[in-house]
Amino acid sequence: MNSMTLTRPDDWHLHLRDGAVLPAVVPASARQMGRAIIMPNLKPPVTTTEQALDYRQRILAAVPDGESFDPLMTLYLTDRTSAEEIERAHASGRVHAVKLYPAGATTNSDAGVTDLAHCDGAIAAMARLGMPLLVHGEVTDADIDIFDREAVFIERVMKPLLDRHPTLRVVFEHITTADAAAFVTAAPDNVAATITAHHLLFNRNHMLVGGIRPHYYCLPILKRERHREALVEAATSGSGKFFLGTDSAPHAKGDKESDCGCAGAYTAPVALELYATAFEQAGALERLETFASHAGPDFYGLPRNTETVTLVREPWTIPETLPYLDGQDIVPLRGGETLAWRMR
Numbered sequence: 001m002n003s004m005t006l007t008r009p010d011d012w013h014l015h016l017r018d019g020a021v022l023p024a025v026v027p028a029s030a031r032q033m034g035r036a037i038i039m040p041n042l043k044p045p046v047t048t049t050e051q052a053l054d055y056r057q058r059i060l061a062a063v064p065d066g067e068s069f070d071p072l073m074t075l076y077l078t079d080r081t082s083a084e085e086i087e088r089a090h091a092s093g094r095v096h097a098v099k100l101y102p103a104g105a106t107t108n109s110d111a112g113v114t115d116l117a118h119c120d121g122a123i124a125a126m127a128r129l130g131m132p133l134l135v136h137g138e139v140t141d142a143d144i145d146i147f148d149r150e151a152v153f154i155e156r157v158m159k160p161l162l163d164r165h166p167t168l169r170v171v172f173e174h175i176t177t178a179d180a181a182a183f184v185t186a187a188p189d190n191v192a193a194t195i196t197a198h199h200l201l202f203n204r205n206h207m208l209v210g211g212i213r214p215h216y217y218c219l220p221i222l223k224r225e226r227h228r229e230a231l232v233e234a235a236t237s238g239s240g241k242f243f244l245g246t247d248s249a250p251h252a253k254g255d256k257e258s259d260c261g262c263a264g265a266y267t268a269p270v271a272l273e274l275y276a277t278a279f280e281q282a283g284a285l286e287r288l289e290t291f292a293s294h295a296g297p298d299f300y301g302l303p304r305n306t307e308t309v310t311l312v313r314e315p316w317t318i319p320e321t322l323p324y325l326d327g328q329d330i331v332p333l334r335g336g337e338t339l340a341w342r343m344r
């Protein structure tokens with residue numbers, strides 16, 4: 001196959017940051033994606049409907065003329081989120097989900113939840129309204145190895161949460177393990193997952209063998225090869241429970257290439273090409289459209305996009321760096337490398 005046309009995809013997990021960063025990163029997603037679920041882990045976090053609607057306007061102001069891009073907003077769940085705030089968010093028609101960050105689990109999660117028991121009223125409201133809870137699924141206990149944090153989260157948090165709220169719609173975000181893929185596969189239809197392109201393409205050797213490569217450092221951290229294989233199997237299975245979420249997470253080059261480099265891979269400019277590469281390696285290109293363009297809107301109860309995009313087999317080299325903020329650069333994942341597919 002030398003070219004393929006598919007329904008325009010959506011990105012069900014995206015970080016755009018705020019302020020002067022927006023013009024540097026919004027166009028890349030607007031070019032590829034029809035819509036995106038916008039993560040709320042700003043400083044300070046997006047915790048109210050009013051903040052989410054204001055943030056949405058700032059994102060829209062950075063969409064290039066002639067592009068249509070619909071930012072689907074989220075709220076950042078805290079120990080103090082009220083059921084009333086959930087109802088306001090739902091009634092806005094613009095806020096589509098609420099995000100759970102266990103306190104301290106990842107970038108800008110300091111204001112996250114310390115104990116889900118504090119959020120029971122908010123979560124009950126979400127279950128009643130059918131509003132999805134998006135979950136960064138890692139425990140943060142110092143005694144749990146970083147490679148085990150997702151698997152332990154399933155037992156300690158995910159299962160008790162679903163036992164207490166069995167009808168809650170849950171998206172297990174950016175899954176990275178065979179354990180999470182198996183859990184979601186076996187769960188009822190109100191439980192789904194996003195999978196990043198980098199977790200489909202890379203294992204921890206790519207990050208650590210022959211030198212430490214900070215641009216491959218993201219959370220949850222890349223795992224062993226058998227986990228990558230399980231994720232590929234889930235993504236290419238044709239199941240409506242697994243869909244595209246890039247977790248594109250921009251950080252300035254200097255903040256990544258540092259003695260304490262921050263977590264996040266910037267993939268938005270090459271997202272669809274990276275996913276196409278992963279699906280082709282698995283011999284499953286014909287399943288890409290289900291994963292990238294159909295399963296997400298079906299789960300969120302939104303219409304599928306009507307436009308199309310085309311991928312052509314045309315080798316091209318990803319720029320090594322792109323302009324970011326205040327004269328700093330950003331490094332797209334696989335910058336300087338050549339890809340076989342290009343989006344037109």
Ligand SMILES: NC(=O)N[C@@H](CC(=O)O)C(=O)O
Pocket residue numbers: 015041106107108136217218219220247249250263264265
């Ligand atoms: N994935 C990451 O490594 N980083 C994300 C946060 C997140 O999604 O956990 C970020 O905001 O930079």
Ligand SMILES: [Zn+2]
Pocket residue numbers: 106136173174219220
């Ligand atoms: Zn996360």
Ligand SMILES: [Zn+2]
Pocket residue numbers: 013014015039247249
């Ligand atoms: Zn993320």
